[in-house]
Amino acid sequence: MEAAAASLSGSNIFHRNYRFSRSIIRSRYIASGSRYFSNSDLNTQNHSVFKGPNLSNVQIQKRNLRLQTNCALGVCTFPENVMESHHSHVVEEKLGVLLLNLGGPETLNDVQPFLYNLFADPDIIRLPRLLRFLQRPLAKLISVLRAPKSKEGYAAIGGGSPLRKITDEQADALRMALEAKNVRANVYVGMRYWFPFTEEAIEQIKRDRITKLVVLPLYPQFSISTTGSSIRVLQHIFKGDAYLSRLPVSVILSWYQRQGYINSMADLIEKELGKFAKPEEVMIFFSAHGVPVSYVEEAGDPYKDQMEECIYLIMQELKARGIGNDHTLAYQSRVGPVQWLKPYTDEVLVEIGQKGVKSLLAVPISFVSEHIETLEEIDMEYKHLALESGIKNWGRVPALGCNSLFISDLADAVVEALPLAKALSASTENDEEAEYDPLRYLVKMFFGSILAFLLLLTPRVLLAFRNSLF
Numbered sequence: 001m002e003a004a005a006a007s008l009s010g011s012n013i014f015h016r017n018y019r020f021s022r023s024i025i026r027s028r029y030i031a032s033g034s035r036y037f038s039n040s041d042l043n044t045q046n047h048s049v050f051k052g053p054n055l056s057n058v059q060i061q062k063r064n065l066r067l068q069t070n071c072a073l074g075v076c077t078f079p080e081n082v083m084e085s086h087h088s089h090v091v092e093e094k095l096g097v098l099l100l101n102l103g104g105p106e107t108l109n110d111v112q113p114f115l116y117n118l119f120a121d122p123d124i125i126r127l128p129r130l131l132r133f134l135q136r137p138l139a140k141l142i143s144v145l146r147a148p149k150s151k152e153g154y155a156a157i158g159g160g161s162p163l164r165k166i167t168d169e170q171a172d173a174l175r176m177a178l179e180a181k182n183v184r185a186n187v188y189v190g191m192r193y194w195f196p197f198t199e200e201a202i203e204q205i206k207r208d209r210i211t212k213l214v215v216l217p218l219y220p221q222f223s224i225s226t227t228g229s230s231i232r233v234l235q236h237i238f239k240g241d242a243y244l245s246r247l248p249v250s251v252i253l254s255w256y257q258r259q260g261y262i263n264s265m266a267d268l269i270e271k272e273l274g275k276f277a278k279p280e281e282v283m284i285f286f287s288a289h290g291v292p293v294s295y296v297e298e299a300g301d302p303y304k305d306q307m308e309e310c311i312y313l314i315m316q317e318l319k320a321r322g323i324g325n326d327h328t329l330a331y332q333s334r335v336g337p338v339q340w341l342k343p344y345t346d347e348v349l350v351e352i353g354q355k356g357v358k359s360l361l362a363v364p365i366s367f368v369s370e371h372i373e374t375l376e377e378i379d380m381e382y383k384h385l386a387l388e389s390g391i392k393n394w395g396r397v398p399a400l401g402c403n404s405l406f407i408s409d410l411a412d413a414v415v416e417a418l419p420l421a422k423a424l425s426a427s428t429e430n431d432e433e434a435e436y437d438p439l440r441y442l443v444k445m446f447f448g449s450i451l452a453f454l455l456l457l458t459p460r461v462l463l464a465f466r467n468s469l470f
């Protein structure tokens with residue numbers, strides 16, 4: 001199955017071929033306390049997702065000039081397909097907007113099953129094809145091993161993730177912002193790893209008989225591990241469903257370059273800088289969520305390019321306001337024994353502290369809600385580390401949340417995406433889709449668990465995991 005991603009700007013700045021490999025989807029049931037829930041698992045092959053451009057600074061600057069005039073929006077519409085009309089009467093249009101997000105555990109008991117869902121995602125732990133059968137046993141093992149550390153983090157921020165509440169508030173604010181622009185829409189929230197799951201949101205969309213859908217992931221920059229993973233789930237839900245495959249859909253792949261978003265980030269930074277005694281001496285420290293290097297270098301994840309471009313645009317906006325502070329970008333939240341994008345936030349904080357930087361403003365940049373990585377990792381761990389390393393004045397820019405300029409810009413993005421909505425191919429071919437076979441599943445789980453344990457007991461893996469997981 002293939003979907004094309006093209007810009008809305010009229011020029012083809014972001015035209016890319018976005019190929020999702022054929023995947024297998026199976027329903028599974030996982031115990032969560034006394035409750036059982038179903039979730040989708042994707043077994044993907046050939047991650048040839050998004051060949052991201054490798055841009056030099058000059059190229060980025062040239063592209064930015066075009067972006068500023070075009071205000072481009074990366075939009076993916078499902079492949080060209082004329083929606084068949086079986087009725088001669090005109091159907092009243094009912095617009096839906098689906099906000100995609102990661103989801104987070106609401107209680108400490110949710111932490112381990114939430115982590116299981118996350119690590120069972122082949123877009124998060126990307127195993128070679130031959131080792132795919134280890135995905136779930138490994139997910140089980142890693143989630144059990146990591147849960148105590150994660151629980152500590154969630155306990156420190158009040159016993160659970162605020163993500164669901166904030167995303168619901170953003171959905172409400174977006175509905176109202178659309179209404180203010182004379183666009184009536186139902187806004188749904190679909191989470192990738194916790195409630196309300198994307199599957200539940202889609203069920204509601206079907207019940208509401210939505211006739212046009214805009215999909216808006218709440219990640220400004222595209223990554224295989226975030227937007228890519230959520231869209232893959234959507235594609236599987238849509239495939240084989242008669243109603244959904246005829247529903248005109250437009251997917252906004254990334255929106256970090258939108259002027260409204262850039263301006264609202266610049267507003268927040270300017271406001272926080274104003275709280276320092278000597279604002280011009282403050283280093284602006286962008287801390288982005290990391291991804292493993294292999295995502296970018298092997299799978300073509302455009303995340304790093306988009307992140308650099310995003311920061312360039314914010315700094316340009318600040319410069320235009322007469323703010324010329326030093327700035328830097330580092331990557332946080334690495335997990336596991338592989339190489340992640342560098343430089344690492346914790347290392348850079350120590351370095352710049354030792355070099356004599358005295359005032360620092362941390363700017364979380366990958367995400368638009370407060371969550372564990374802002375409230376615990378940045379506000380507690382990194383702040384502590386920075387102060388220990390010689391930084392005297394610490395500040396942190398809040399996440400955008402329901403900032404009205406930001407939400408209004410998202411509403412504009414939705415309006416701009418509407419005319420591009422197209423239906424998914426009605427194809428329901430299942431050639432590579434395996435039927436769910438409980439016996440096969442149990443056998444795989446059994447042997448996979450044994451192999452996963454053996455692998456984990458090798459000294460190299462043990463050492464790497466001890467250092468990075470717990």
Ligand SMILES: C=CC1=C(C)c2cc3[nH]c(cc4nc(cc5[nH]c(cc1n2)c(C)c5CCC(=O)O)C(CCC(=O)O)=C4C)c(C)c3C=C
Nearest residue numbers: 102103104105124150161223225226289291335366371372
């Ligand atoms: C193991 C690989 C991970 C990748 C790759 C990854 C990418 C990635 N994640 C976010 C945003 C969020 N991550 C959150 C939680 C979270 N993420 C990972 C791992 C990877 N993330 C773990 C293990 C966890 C659980 C928390 C923990 O144990 O540290 C969350 C939810 C936070 C909450 O409040 O619940 C968000 C949001 C981005 C943007 C990203 C790639 C660009």
Ligand SMILES: [Fe+2]
Nearest residue numbers: 102289333373
């Ligand atoms: Fe994450």
